[in-house]
Structures are given as structure tokens and as C-alpha cells.
Amino acid sequence: MSDEQTKSTTVESLRKALADLGLETRGHKPELKKRLRKAKKKLNAASESSTKTTATTTTTTTTASDQSNPAITKKQQPLDYYLFFDVEATCEENGGFEYPNEIIEFPIVLVDGKSFEKVDEFRSYVKPSINPVLSAFCKQLTGISQETVDDSPDFIQVLNDFQEFMAKYSVFQDKTAAFVTDGPFDIRDFVTKQCKHSKIKLPLYFEKPWVNIRKLFKDFYKQKEAKNIARMLETLDMTFDGREHSGLDDARNLHRIAQRMVADGCIFKTNMFWGPKMRAQQRRARKA
Ligand code: AMP
Ligand code: MG
Ligand code: MG
Numbered sequence: 001m002s003d004e005q006t007k008s009t010t011v012e013s014l015r016k017a018l019a020d021l022g023l024e025t026r027g028h029k030p031e032l033k034k035r036l037r038k039a040k041k042k043l044n045a046a047s048e049s050s051t052k053t054t055a056t057t058t059t060t061t062t063t064a065s066d067q068s069n070p071a072i073t074k075k076q077q078p079l080d081y082y083l084f085f086d087v088e089a090t091c092e093e094n095g096g097f098e099y100p101n102e103i104i105e106f107p108i109v110l111v112d113g114k115s116f117e118k119v120d121e122f123r124s125y126v127k128p129s130i131n132p133v134l135s136a137f138c139k140q141l142t143g144i145s146q147e148t149v150d151d152s153p154d155f156i157q158v159l160n161d162f163q164e165f166m167a168k169y170s171v172f173q174d175k176t177a178a179f180v181t182d183g184p185f186d187i188r189d190f191v192t193k194q195c196k197h198s199k200i201k202l203p204l205y206f207e208k209p210w211v212n213i214r215k216l217f218k219d220f221y222k223q224k225e226a227k228n229i230a231r232m233l234e235t236l237d238m239t240f241d242g243r244e245h246s247g248l249d250d251a252r253n254l255h256r257i258a259q260r261m262v263a264d265g266c267i268f269k270t271n272m273f274w275g276p277k278m279r280a281q282q283r284r285a286r287k288a
Contacts, residue, residue: 077113080175084109086250102128105247125152179210209270
């Protein structure tokens with residue numbers, strides 16, 4: 001391999017690692033290295049402070065094609081609760097990042113960190129205000145009807161209801177917790193955009209480190225690339241239960257994937273965060 005090739009592979013891998021963390025990937029090699037080092041340091045510190053017990057790293061060499069192995073005892077998970085979260089939003093075909101997506105479904109599957117079983121669910125549809133009329137594409141993709149969103153509360157009301165739901169279980173209060181999402185999009189893009197639309201600050205619980213299950217799955221099963229829900233299920237010889245792109249069904253299927261990963265010895269440690277500095281960095285990058 002030539003020097004030039006080595007150099008480009010390294011820059012490429014730095015960019016890939018930054019992208020996996022949802023960070024800006026532009027810049028020269030020293031900047032990229034520094035950015036990655038800082039992010040990892042911060043993530044480790046944040047992750048440790050939000051966990052009560054120290055998780056031991058697993059040495060299990062499980063592959064995705066293995067069946068759940070009863071010989072692998074369930075590992076102690078580091079958090080009291082996990083909130084599987086998968087929003088749906090207004091959209092248009094080929095809308096791109098600039099499209100002002102508004103959240104129209106806000107579903108949570110609350111899971112106990114010890115048993116990894118479902119404890120409760122929260123689901124609310126949400127009435128959009130910027131584009132209150134759903135596109136045909138959006139209705140077809142998500143299965144959500146115009147009547148449903150018309151009859152739903154606005155985002156601020158839904159957040160209040162969600163906070164009451166969390167308070168019942170002392171989530172993020174006496175109990176440690178983390179969101180689990182399919183990629184960085186739900187919190188980094190959809191919730192952040194929606195808070196701007198609703199003219200509110202990002203609630204503090206969305207600044208806590210969370211689990212990007214796509215990334216965890218890729219790392220745990222040593223996959224070449226990150227996979228969406230359907231492809232993660234396929235890799236595990238499982239099939240989707242319910243309707244794809246229904247937020248609650250997506251969240252339930254993420255939980256099924258996670259249960260299988262836990263049975264295979266995976267530890268659900270946080271691997272992403274979205275703090276104020278990162279948000280400012282993203283805003284600067286978008287303006288540049
Ligand atoms: P998902 O969790 O994959 O169901 O997607 C969440 C949201 O992302 C959807 O509700 C849409 O707003 C948007 N989205 C997903 N797939 C597409 C697509 N192919 N084109 C435009 N928007 C999409
Ligand atoms: Mg999703
Ligand atoms: Mg979805």
C-alpha cells in the first residue's frame with residue numbers, strides 16, 4: 001500500500017468513527033484525531049457517571065448466526081432502565097435534511113435493565129403545526145392517518161405526558177436510564193428539530209448518553225456495516241413483528257433485537273451523546 005493510500009485510509013477511518021458518533025467529519029487529519037479523542041474521553045466520562053455498576057467487557061466471541069446460547073449467562077446490564085425510542089415524522093419523498101420534519105409519533109418501550117423485559121409502553125401521536133397536512137408519501141410510509149394527527153396533542157403536551165410517564169418509574173431521577181435508538185437520527189435530528197419548531201430547549205434527558213443500537217449491533221457481532229431494523233433482524237434469522245415504520249412497532253422490534261443481543265452476552269453500554277458543544281459544532285458546520 002502506498003503512503004498516499006495509507007494516509008487516505010486513516011483519514012477515512014477517522015471520519016467513519018466520527019460519523020458513527022454523529023459528529024462533524026470535515027477537517028484535516030490532526031483536527032479529526034483531536035475531535036475523536038475528545039469525544040471518546042467525554043463519552044467515557046459521561047457513561048461512567050450515568051452507570052451505577054461497572055460493566056465488565058465481554059470476551060464472548062458470539063457471531064450473529066449463533067443461536068442464543070444458554071451457556072452464556074445474561075450479563076449484568078449497567079442501567080436500571082432502557083427506553084426504546086423510535087419517532088415517526090412528517091416527510092416528503094427525497095426530503096433531505098433541510099426538510100422541516102415534525103414528530104408525529106412518539107413511542108417508548110420501557111425495559112427493565114435487570115431482566116431486559118418490557119415494563120410498560122408510552123405512545124402518543126403528535127399534531128404537526130408547520131406542515132399540518134401529511135403528504136401521501138408520509139401516510140403510506142408510516143401508516144399514520146390525517147385524522148389521527150388532527151386529533152392529537154401538540155409536541156409540548158406530549159413531552160409533558162411523557163415526563164409524567166417517566167416520573168412513575170423515577171426514570172432519570174432515582175433510577176439510571178438511557179434511550180436506545182436505531183441510529184443517531186431520533187435524538188440528534190428529529191427531537192432537536194422538533195424542539196426548535198416548538199421553541200423550547202432540548203430537555204436535559206436528551207443530553208444524556210444513549211445507546212445507538214445499530215452501532216452496538218455492528219460492534220458486538222463484528223459486522224462490516226451498520227444495518228437497519230429489517231437487516232438486523234434478518235442477520236439474527238428473525239422477522240419483523242407488526243408494521244415497519246410504525247414507531248411503536250419499530251421500537252418493539254428494536255427491543256426484540258436487544259433481548260437477543262443480551263441473551264448472546266451483549267452489554268448495553270451507552271455509545272452516543274448529544275451535548276450542547278456538539279450541537280453548537282453541528283450548527284457551525286451547517287452554516288459554513
Ligand atoms: P423510521 O424510524 O425508519 O420509520 O423513520 C423515521 C422517520 O424518518 C419517518 O417517519 C420519516 O419521517 C423519515 N423517513 C424514513 N424513511 C424515509 C424515506 N425513505 N424518505 C423520506 N423520509 C423517510
Ligand atoms: Mg427509526
Ligand atoms: Mg420508525
